[in-house]
Amino acid sequence: MQEQFIQYLKSKTLDSTSFAEEIASVLDIGYDAAYRRINSKTSLTLEEGVKLARHYKISLNQLFEVGNQNTIVADLSPPIHNIKGLEVWLNQSYNSVYPLTKLKSASIIYSAKDIPLFHTLKDSFLSRYKMYVWLKDVDSNMTRDKISFDDFIKNIPESLLESAFKLGQVYKDINITEIWNNTTINGSLQQVLYYFESGALSKELALIICNDIEDVVRLIEKQAIQQSLVGSENKAIYNLYINDIHTMSNTIMVKTPFQKVFFTPFTVISYFKIEHQPTCELMYEFFEKQMSISKLLVNAGEKDRSLFFNRMIQKINRLRERIIIDNDAFDFE
Structure with a gap:
């Protein structure tokens, strides 16, 4: 689920080369810590998921949608x-x-x-x-x-x-x-x-x-x-x-x-x-x-x-x- 969520966030940014730096900035963590979350070596907390959702303007409903092919969310x-x-x-x-x-x-x-x-x-x-x-x-x-x-x-x-x-x-x-x-x-x-x-x-x-x-x-x-x-x-x-x-x-x-x-x-x-x-x-x-x-x-x-x-x-x-x-x-x- 986290891997799919991270891929979804990547699709929302125009510059994938600085994606780890952007995640680190949003979550106020180090680059290495951000990289571990991007690669699913460290799990995202609920609070971190909410922060990322707000930054990328994703509703909590859309968090549920990620990875679910039978459920879609509309704005x-x-x-x-x-x-x-x-x-x-x-x-x-x-x-x-x-x-x-x-x-x-x-x-x-x-x-x-x-x-x-x-x-x-x-x-x-x-x-x-x-x-x-x-x-x-x-x-x-x-x-x-x-x-x-x-x-x-x-x-x-x-x-x-x-x-x-x-x-x-x-x-x-x-x-x-x-x-x-x-x-x-x-x-x-x-x-x-x-x-x-x-x-x-x-x-x-x-x-x-x-x-x-x-x-x-x-x-x-x-x-x-x-x-x-x-x-x-x-x-x-x-x-x-x-x-x-x-x-x-x-x-x-x-x-x-x-x-x-x-x-x-x-x-x-x-x-x-x-x-x-x-x-x-x-x-x-x-x-x-x-x-x-x-x-x-x-x-x-x-x-x-x-x-x-x-x-x-x-x-x-x-x-x-x-x-x-x-x-x-x-x-x-």
Whole structure:
């Protein structure tokens, strides 16, 4: 057990050559004593295990997880109950993502059940609308007070917008692979239709949001063809796969030279963070399998690319028509 624990700690440090010195410093013991613990010649005490767990930011639950292939532990993202909680979530997400921009080989794989949020986090009505939808799901006061989107944008804090735009910008400097299908856009369109029909979204703003969604689709098409993220300082790579078989899940995998981590949805935009490496390997293998049976859009023929994106534009146009004429019967299929 101790040997497995020590190996786990080594995977959490970037400089294995000074690992013994780091252990000695954390435990306030000599180099030789640290070396004996690393090589399991001396057993770690409970107090020493706790000190190491704190230093390497490992929960005591994760100590139990080490070596147990049938038990994994997940970290839960910060709870969101109001605007303040959403801003904290955006800032913590930025702090998690930013270090990846400094690792040239870091990459993200995104199983896109919905349009990935970082495509929408820019200065647009769509960005503000996404935040409105998230908050309507978690803030009971907004539901009780029947806050409309038109009212919401009049009082949205500037600090919240800055946090959102900053997070959207930092994603441009990371290599990203996305897996979409023909329904990926449907959730965003359904949200617009729902709040328009409920009277919480005016016709004028609903149509502007439709324009913003079309702008996102057009930009994604451009990035998919050129295989790079527009506006990236790091010349980050962008690959878009189209999968006609599986339903996507909004699961995100982060891959670095040191480890793999994936984030899977919990509620709204809350997520579970999984660092258990055998489980991460299984998820990575699943993503690789999905990509192997998907079309990399840059390699697809012009006809296939045009059909895929035109189908999304047609859905947006049907939503526009629905908003303008206000008929009852409508769907995206």
